[in-house]
Amino acid sequence: MSKPTPSQSEEALKLQEARDEFVAQWGTMGSAWGVNRTMAQIHALLMITTRPLSTDDIMEDLRISRGNAHMNLRELVGWGLVRSVIRKGERKEFFEAEKDVWKMFCIIIRERKRREIQPAIAVLKGCIERVNALKSDEAEAFSTQTKALCKFMETADSVLSRVARSEESTVLPWALNYLAR
Amino acid sequence: MSKPTPSQSEEALKLQEARDEFVAQWGTMGSAWGVNRTMAQIHALLMITTRPLSTDDIMEDLRISRGNAHMNLRELVGWGLVRSVIRKGERKEFFEAEKDVWKMFCIIIRERKRREIQPAIAVLKGCIERVNALKSDEAEAFSTQTKALCKFMETADSVLSRVARSEESTVLPWALNYLAR
DNA sequence: AACAACTTTCAGTATTTCCTGAAAGTTCTG
DNA sequence: CAGAACTTTCAGGAAATACTGAAAGTTGTT
Numbered sequence: 001m002s003k004p005t006p007s008q009s010e011e012a013l014k015l016q017e018a019r020d021e022f023v024a025q026w027g028t029m030g031s032a033w034g035v036n037r038t039m040a041q042i043h044a045l046l047m048i049t050t051r052p053l054s055t056d057d058i059m060e061d062l063r064i065s066r067g068n069a070h071m072n073l074r075e076l077v078g079w080g081l082v083r084s085v086i087r088k089g090e091r092k093e094f095f096e097a098e099k100d101v102w103k104m105f106c107i108i109i110r111e112r113k114r115r116e117i118q119p120a121i122a123v124l125k126g127c128i129e130r131v132n133a134l135k136s137d138e139a140e141a142f143s144t145q146t147k148a149l150c151k152f153m154e155t156a157d158s159v160l161s162r163v164a165r166s167e168e169s170t171v172l173p174w175a176l177n178y179l180a181r
Numbered sequence: 182m183s184k185p186t187p188s189q190s191e192e193a194l195k196l197q198e199a200r201d202e203f204v205a206q207w208g209t210m211g212s213a214w215g216v217n218r219t220m221a222q223i224h225a226l227l228m229i230t231t232r233p234l235s236t237d238d239i240m241e242d243l244r245i246s247r248g249n250a251h252m253n254l255r256e257l258v259g260w261g262l263v264r265s266v267i268r269k270g271e272r273k274e275f276f277e278a279e280k281d282v283w284k285m286f287c288i289i290i291r292e293r294k295r296r297e298i299q300p301a302i303a304v305l306k307g308c309i310e311r312v313n314a315l316k317s318d319e320a321e322a323f324s325t326q327t328k329a330l331c332k333f334m335e336t337a338d339s340v341l342s343r344v345a346r347s348e349e350s351t352v353l354p355w356a357l358n359y360l361a362r
Numbered sequence: 363a364a365c366a367a368c369t370t371t372c373a374g375t376a377t378t379t380c381c382t383g384a385a386a387g388t389t390c391t392g
Numbered sequence: 393c394a395g396a397a398c399t400t401t402c403a404g405g406a407a408a409t410a411c412t413g414a415a416a417g418t419t420g421t422t
Contacts, residue, residue: 018311034215101333152282158361180339
């Protein structure tokens with residue numbers, strides 16, 4: 001003799017479970033790609049929440065300290081994945097995530113390029129420079145390999161720039177879906 | 182009254198410095214992308230070394246323990262980025278890296294797809310499934326967002342599959358270089 | 363079978379990375 | 393200006409991750 005339809009609280013519970021799983025999983029994924037777990041979790045939480053959240057909301061939902069929430073929110077704002085919202089008449093700051101997945105994708109590409117690919121290219125060039133004058137076989141091999149890597153990264157940098165031009169965030173899904181067939 | 186040309190040992194020193202810097206830097210890059218530093222360093226070392234190296238060579242060069250060297254070499258072999266070489270008449274195992282940057286790239290894409298993207302898609306689908314029946318506004322929003330992410334990842338998975346087809350590792354550089362202009 | 367050459371494992375430890383919480387800082391309000 | 397509301401910082405502690413080294417395992421040789 002169970003109720004014919006699930007109660008509201010049962011439904012709310014199920015939803016909460018799914019949300020929690022999503023948040024946890026996004027955190028795990030983050031780690032795999034070199035992003036701190038909490039930052040990824042906050043991002044996940046904001047992505048699936050319609051209303052903007054305060055630092056306290058986030059602290060409560062994820063059970064993390066104020067400092068942790070604060071720092072990671074700043075990071076996310078720094079990446080451009082989250083923006084802060086201020087409501088008239090309220091002193092508290094609220095946060096909301098960019099929800100468009102293609103825009104997210106472009107932002108992430110742009111930032112990764114800037115933070116990791118470009119510096120790596122610079123270092124590679126430094127290495128290449130330093131052995132330029134040398135001409136042992138080992139130096140030759142080193143030079144060849146680092147140059148190949150450098151060229152590769154420059155190509156990647158350039159291709160990614162084109163892919164991530166923000167104006168194209170409407171064209172991109174289209175083009176890639178086509179490629180994906 | 183310094184020597185007119187640098188001595189061999191001076192040259193060797195310079196090369197060693199450049200190699201060390203490259204290895205260190207590749208390690209740092211690894212961390213940024215969620216790869217353990219030592220694993221990336223071993224990979225770097227093997228990439229810039231022509232002759233295959235033994236575990237002992239690597240231990241010595243990077244000043245790491247046998248266990249560490251061993252485990253990370255196995256990981257690299259598991260990724261397919263390094264293969265082991267056995268020389269006739271020698272019992273020791275040697276290792277060499279795939280040196281072709283485009284092949285490397287394809288391998289990494291394939292493995293990341295398999296290890297991270299595909300499991301993530303599966304989890305997302307699970308989440309979507311669980312809230313399918315629910316119909317509150319919040320459930321609706323959650324569903325919409327997770328579906329968008331899921332679709333995105335499936336597209337990415339598919340595009341990457343095409344990009345990383347091994348047969349194309351000659352076409353790929355060409356195509357991407359064109360795109361990069 | 364005994365030994366040598368080499369590989370593998372893993373408990374304990376070191377290192378890195380992340381998080382907490384409380385104190386100090388800032389901005390607003392009456 | 394005093395106090396409330398909120399944000400920021402960061403020293404010290406906790407947790408996650410990676411590493412060591414030695415012992416056990418494997419394979420080949422005499």
